[in-house]
Amino acid sequence: xxxxxxxxxxxxxxxxxxxxxxxxxxxxxxxxxxxxxxxxxxxxxxxxxxxxxxxxxxxxxxxxxxxxxxxxxxxxxxxxxxxxxxxxxxxxxxxxxxxxxxxxxxxxxxxxxxxxxxxxxxxxxxxxxxxxxxxxxxxxxxxxxxxxxxxxxxxxxxxxxxxxxxxxxxxxxxxxxxxxxxxxxxxxxxxxxxxxxxxxx
Amino acid sequence: xxxxxxxxxxxxxxxxxxxxxxxxxxxxxxxxxxxxxxxxxxxxxxxxxxxxxxxxxxxxxxxxxxxxxxxxxxxxxxxxxxxxxxxxxxxxxxxxxxxxxxxxxxxxxxxxxxxxxxxxxxxxxxxxxxxxxxxxxxxxxxxxxxxxxxxxxxxxxxxxxxxxxxxxxxxxxxxxxxxxxxxxxxxxxxxxxxxxxxxxx
Numbered sequence: 559x560x561x562x563x564x565x566x567x568x569x570x571x572x573x574x575x576x577x578x579x580x581x582x583x584x585x586x587x588x589x590x591x592x593x594x595x596x597x598x599x600x601x602x603x604x605x606x607x608x609x610x611x612x613x614x615x616x617x618x619x620x621x622x623x624x625x626x627x628x629x630x631x632x633x634x635x636x637x638x639x640x641x642x643x644x645x646x647x648x649x650x651x652x653x654x655x656x657x658x659x660x661x662x663x664x665x666x667x668x669x670x671x672x673x674x675x676x677x678x679x680x681x682x683x684x685x686x687x688x689x690x691x692x693x694x695x696x697x698x699x700x701x702x703x704x705x706x707x708x709x710x711x712x713x714x715x716x717x718x719x720x721x722x723x724x725x726x727x728x729x730x731x732x733x734x735x736x737x738x739x740x741x742x743x744x745x746x747x748x749x750x751x752x753x754x755x756x757x758x759x
Numbered sequence: 760x761x762x763x764x765x766x767x768x769x770x771x772x773x774x775x776x777x778x779x780x781x782x783x784x785x786x787x788x789x790x791x792x793x794x795x796x797x798x799x800x801x802x803x804x805x806x807x808x809x810x811x812x813x814x815x816x817x818x819x820x821x822x823x824x825x826x827x828x829x830x831x832x833x834x835x836x837x838x839x840x841x842x843x844x845x846x847x848x849x850x851x852x853x854x855x856x857x858x859x860x861x862x863x864x865x866x867x868x869x870x871x872x873x874x875x876x877x878x879x880x881x882x883x884x885x886x887x888x889x890x891x892x893x894x895x896x897x898x899x900x901x902x903x904x905x906x907x908x909x910x911x912x913x914x915x916x917x918x919x920x921x922x923x924x925x926x927x928x929x930x931x932x933x934x935x936x937x938x939x940x941x942x943x944x945x946x947x948x949x950x951x952x953x954x955x956x957x958x959x960x
Binding site: 574599 | 797831832905
């Protein structure tokens with residue numbers, strides 16, 4: 559690696575550090591019992607851990623390196639675009655446009671081959687057409703849902719009903735029986751904990 | 760996955776959430792310029808990103824899935840053992856013993872096959888005998904060093920000299936020329952920024 563390439567990688571990593579300051583709606587609970595917003599960098603590690611635990615539980619395991627690479631890269635655009643709460647309908651409408659513009663900024667600073675590689679991983683995740691992308695999506699959603707159960711109640715506080723979460727969780731359940739088993743177990747706990755908002759009459 | 764296996768995985772993931780509350784000495788800087796301690800979960804994601812950027816830059820790239828799996832698992836024992844500052848000599852002396860005991864607790868709650876798999880990844884990383892483990896070690900140390908440069912000065916504040924950091928960084932530089940180039944560039948920036956403590960006379 560020549561000096562210019564090294565400098566570009568360092569600049570990119572310094573920018574990537576900011577993902578640790580992008581807050582999600584889900585909450586994490588410390589050993590003292592105090593909850594705070596999970597950030598997107600922690601989330602990415604946690605999704606990788608879910609993938610590591612579950613990828614041999616599906617009938618045709620996708621390539622683990624490809625899945626974990628996609629997971630490491632999938633939220634980098636949030637450095638520029640911010641996290642979009644999945645149940646904020648107005649914000650979701652503009653999400654794709656905002657994130658494409660963000661991708662130009664975030665990946666554009668890397669040496670072209672590395673930028674293209676990371677951008678391709680992000681696009682594959684977003685498009686969800688490959689088996690690896692669908693597996694990564696299911697891990698991403700299962701982790702977000704688990705975080706909701708751990709953090710008890712960000713759905714209720716935000717007025718999100720069980721039916722609204724189904725729109726995001728049913729595609730994850732459909733990826734493989736292990737995701738369905740995991741997510742339905744979490745639904746039972748969420749219902750028992752009264753974590754969802756009541757439907758409006 | 761039967762119900763017992765699912766429940767054990769959920770319990771493990773709920774425990775793993777605590778890695779987001781294990782603070783390291785390196786600091787991360789938010790968009791407002793305020794610095795705070797990086798936590799071990801964020802660190803693990805960041806090390807994965809370093810591995811993703813650098814693994815094609817070495818002469819014989821290790822298997823990416825194996826490397827990223829090792830990186831995702833390598834700090835889980837800190838949930839029980841806490842982070843050990845690399846330059847706290849007394850704490851480092853007891854680190855291996857504390858972490859082995861922690862591994863029994865952290866991995867022991869998983870179904871045996873999954874617990875053995877994660878424990879083996881952690882042990883491979885710790886032992887550093889395989890090419891994949893050495894590559895992961897170099898990514899881990901390069902990320903920690905970069906975080907020191909980004910967070911400007913946790914070494915100086917803790918009385919750590921440049922010579923002390925060499926003991927950890929030279930083995931990472933020896934893994935491949937790309938690590939040497941990256942780390943030496945960071946050393947230049949750290950020196951220019953006056954980030955190390957002066958040697959005691």
